[in-house]
Amino acid sequence: MKALQWLGDRLRLIDQTRLPHKLVYVDCRDYRQVVSAIMQMKVRGAPAIGVAAAYGIALGALKIKAKDKAEFDSQLEKVFATFATSRPTAVNLFHAINRMRQAALKASSVSQAKQALLDEAKQVQADEETATLRLSQLGVGLIKDGAIVLTHCNAGPLATAGYGTALGIIRAAVAAGKKVEVIAAETRPLLQGARLTAWELMQEGIAVTLITDSMAGHFMKQGEIHCVIVGADRIVANGDTANKIGTYALAVLAKEHGIPFYVAAPTSTIDLSIASGDAIPIEERDPTEVTHFAGFRIAPKGIAVANPAFDITPHRYITAIITENGIAQEPFDQNLKRLLAPKEV
Ligand code: MRU
Numbered sequence: 001m002k003a004l005q006w007l008g009d010r011l012r013l014i015d016q017t018r019l020p021h022k023l024v025y026v027d028c029r030d031y032r033q034v035v036s037a038i039m040q041m042k043v044r045g046a047p048a049i050g051v052a053a054a055y056g057i058a059l060g061a062l063k064i065k066a067k068d069k070a071e072f073d074s075q076l077e078k079v080f081a082t083f084a085t086s087r088p089t090a091v092n093l094f095h096a097i098n099r100m101r102q103a104a105l106k107a108s109s110v111s112q113a114k115q116a117l118l119d120e121a122k123q124v125q126a127d128e129e130t131a132t133l134r135l136s137q138l139g140v141g142l143i144k145d146g147a148i149v150l151t152h153c154n155a156g157p158l159a160t161a162g163y164g165t166a167l168g169i170i171r172a173a174v175a176a177g178k179k180v181e182v183i184a185a186e187t188r189p190l191l192q193g194a195r196l197t198a199w200e201l202m203q204e205g206i207a208v209t210l211i212t213d214s215m216a217g218h219f220m221k222q223g224e225i226h227c228v229i230v231g232a233d234r235i236v237a238n239g240d241t242a243n244k245i246g247t248y249a250l251a252v253l254a255k256e257h258g259i260p261f262y263v264a265a266p267t268s269t270i271d272l273s274i275a276s277g278d279a280i281p282i283e284e285r286d287p288t289e290v291t292h293f294a295g296f297r298i299a300p301k302g303i304a305v306a307n308p309a310f311d312i313t314p315h316r317y318i319t320a321i322i323t324e325n326g327i328a329q330e331p332f333d334q335n336l337k338r339l340l341a342p343k344e345v
Helices: 031-039 046-062 069-084 091-106 110-142 166-175 192-204 213-221 247-256 332-340
Strands: 004-006 011-014 025-028 147-151 180-185 208-211 227-230 234-236 241-244 261-264 310-313 320-323 326-328
Touching: 004 046, 004 110, 011 046, 025 031, 025 046, 031 046, 031 069, 046 069, 046 091, 046 110, 069 091, 069 110, 091 110, 110 166, 110 261, 110 320, 110 326, 147 166, 147 213, 166 180, 166 192, 166 227, 166 261, 180 192, 180 213, 192 208, 208 213, 213 247, 227 247, 241 247, 247 261, 247 310, 320 332, 326 332
Parallel strands: 147 180, 147 227, 180 208, 227 261, 261 320
Antiparallel strands: 004 011, 011 025, 234 241, 241 310, 320 326
């Protein structure tokens, strides 16, 4: 089961909105289908959004009919711009767009550029696969044998087109022979925890208990949660982290109860161009995600609704950030920079 597969002339993705009831694949032959899939969250999770966008850009490029490279480049910019408006918070999307732009610029002809874009999209996917596996293995040391781990949203293979981030560490710990139990927060309003995390962990035979988001404090107080691990959509220079709405509340609760709070993410989720979390763009989604449940209205017509898809956890609540290049702790501003520095040969 692969969240995203390139099939020679099309991108096949699992429609995550249909899970866990139905495993439905969607074949995208046009870049606009990929943009819609990202906006509708058929494909979601920061690394998976980046990989899908890279293939989507390649699809768009393959269909461009241009008389010369300059015309090709200018049409390709329109494809980049369309993807850039799809979801604003996950920085993996923007890193993927930049990688694709660089690949196209290096090519000297239209046909070379088309090949280079396809190769680069495959490389974006391969890099996420390698990074998520590596960070998962690095994170195993943080999980004690017998641990009960709380996670929020979904940060597994579906979200990463790889091994997973938060769930990757849990999977790797179990694979290393540790006994680990997971508490999955349902993650209102779109229920990625209840639908996707629960499904992925049950498929793997990893013990998982589903709770509503508001139960987390209760279980922390009872001593029934030993650590929290979440993924991230954007980690900025000082370590402040955007992740699914509700993450901040969990981090504050974890600190109050003396529980370690870990963020797991590939370096493609790090954005050193932003100094602090205040400047991270937060996606505001459709009010019907809050007023309706499975298509059924649950709130009175006309009610005012706020629906930010993400919140920012200030770095002071984060015990460590686990990446494929290593594990960063405070001072995050120095240590994240070190993790991203080019390696000396
Ligand atoms: O709105 P979503 O479902 O795309 O949000 C996903 C998350 O917040 C994940 O925790 C994050 O992208 C990390 S995925 C490894």
